[in-house]
Amino acid sequence: MNECRFPLSALTCYMQTLFDALRNALHLVLTLDADVFEYAGRSVLIATVSTLIAGLIGIPLGMLVAEHEFPGKRAVVTLLNTLLALPTVVVGLLVYTFLSRTGPLGTLQLLFTVPGIIIGEVLLVVPIVTAFTLSAVARTDRDVRKTALALGASPRQTLWTVLCESRFGVLAAVIAAFGRVVSEVGVATIVGGNIDHFTRTMTTAIVLNVDMGSFALALALGIVLLAISLSINVLFQYLQGGGQP
Numbered sequence: 127m128n129e130c131r132f133p134l135s136a137l138t139c140y141m142q143t144l145f146d147a148l149r150n151a152l153h154l155v156l157t158l159d160a161d162v163f164e165y166a167g168r169s170v171l172i173a174t175v176s177t178l179i180a181g182l183i184g185i186p187l188g189m190l191v192a193e194h195e196f197p198g199k200r201a202v203v204t205l206l207n208t209l210l211a212l213p214t215v216v217v218g219l220l221v222y223t224f225l226s227r228t229g230p231l232g233t234l235q236l237l238f239t240v241p242g243i244i245i246g247e248v249l250l251v252v253p254i255v256t257a258f259t260l261s262a263v264a265r266t267d268r269d270v271r272k273t274a275l276a277l278g279a280s281p282r283q284t285l286w287t288v289l290c291e292s293r294f295g296v297l298a299a300v301i302a303a304f305g306r307v308v309s310e311v312g313v314a315t316i317v318g319g320n321i322d323h324f325t326r327t328m329t330t331a332i333v334l335n336v337d338m339g340s341f342a343l344a345l346a347l348g349i350v351l352l353a354i355s356l357s358i359n360v361l362f363q364y365l366q367g368g369g370q371p
Contacts, residue, residue, distance in 0.1 A: 143341075150342035155349055161331075162343070166350045169327040172240060173308035176247035180303050183248070184255025185296060189285060191256070192263035206260065209253035214312030221246040221317050238319040243327075246313035251303035258302060262295020263288060294366050301362050305355060 154162050191202060223229050225237040225245070236242035270291050274284040289296065311329040318325035320334060328347045335344040 147341040147345050151345035151349060154342060154346040159343075159346065162346050162350060164323070165326055165328045165331045165347060166354070168240070168325075169308055169329070169351075170354065172243055172247060172314075172327065173304050176244050176251060176307045177300060177304045179244070179248045180251045180255045181300050184252045184299070184303075185259050185289075187252075188256040188259025188299075189263050189289065192260045193285065193288070203257075203260065206253050206257040210257055212250065212253065214250060214310045215316065216312075217246055217250045218313040218316030221249065221313065225317065237317065238321060238325060240318070240325060243314055243318045243325060246317045247307045247310070250310065250313060251306050254303045254306060255299045258299030259292070259296050262292040262299065265295065266291045297362060297365060301358055304358060308354060309351065 191199065191206075221242070222237065224231045225234070225242050226232055227237075236245065266288050270288060271284055274287045279287065309329060311333060314320070314325070314327045314330050315333070318327070318330065320326050320330040326334075328351050332344045332347050332351075335341070335347070
């Protein structure tokens with residue numbers, strides 16, 4: 127980056143530095159820089175797989191809690207809501223201890239690997255999918271259940287009907303989980319180790335490049351990250367509107 131020299135004021139110096147970094151960042155994005163899109167592709171892969179697994183676990187679990195009364199249900203709901211704010215570094219540390227060489231899963235050699243990161247991300251976002259699904263299903267009109275049962279639907283068919291009626295809330299849960307994974311840094315750093323060309327993601331690369339003073343690459347990755355987040359939210363709004371532009 128250009129050094130600021132007299133007689134440039136501090137503000138002018140800052141604006142010049144920012145402009146140069148942004149210009150270089152846009153150049154990296156528009157020229158399809160290999161590092162930028164390698165990190166972006168790995169981040170999207172991890173987020174997609176983690177969200178799918180979390181959905182397969184969290185959606186049925188959320189429906190189960192919402193549709194049944196049992197002792198301690200309120201405590202379970204409180205625990206799920208508490209886990210929504212679970213620090214990512216805590217999850218990363220927990221998974222690290224399990225996957226480390228001396229841990230109970232150390233023989234699987236998953237530490238500092240993409241599958242290891244995925245395990246940590248799944249643990250991080252399962253509570254999100256479960257809690258949001260529970261909330262969406264609980265808000266569904268009870269008449270939907272009664273009508274389905276009155277028409278001769280089986281318990282499984284009734285649950286499917288309730289899920290369909292709650293689809294936008296469930297979809298919001300999945301999107302929230304994806305957004306949480308693609309933008310988190312704690313698990314990816316601790317469990318993945320931020321190894322270049324192996325486990326480095328957009329967020330860990332941003333942190334590293336800021337520390338190294340490579341603001342152009344960090345900004346480029348930030349632009350891609352924002353573009354991904356915007357695309358996911360636009361898709362959600364599109365689906366929520368019934369496919370209307």
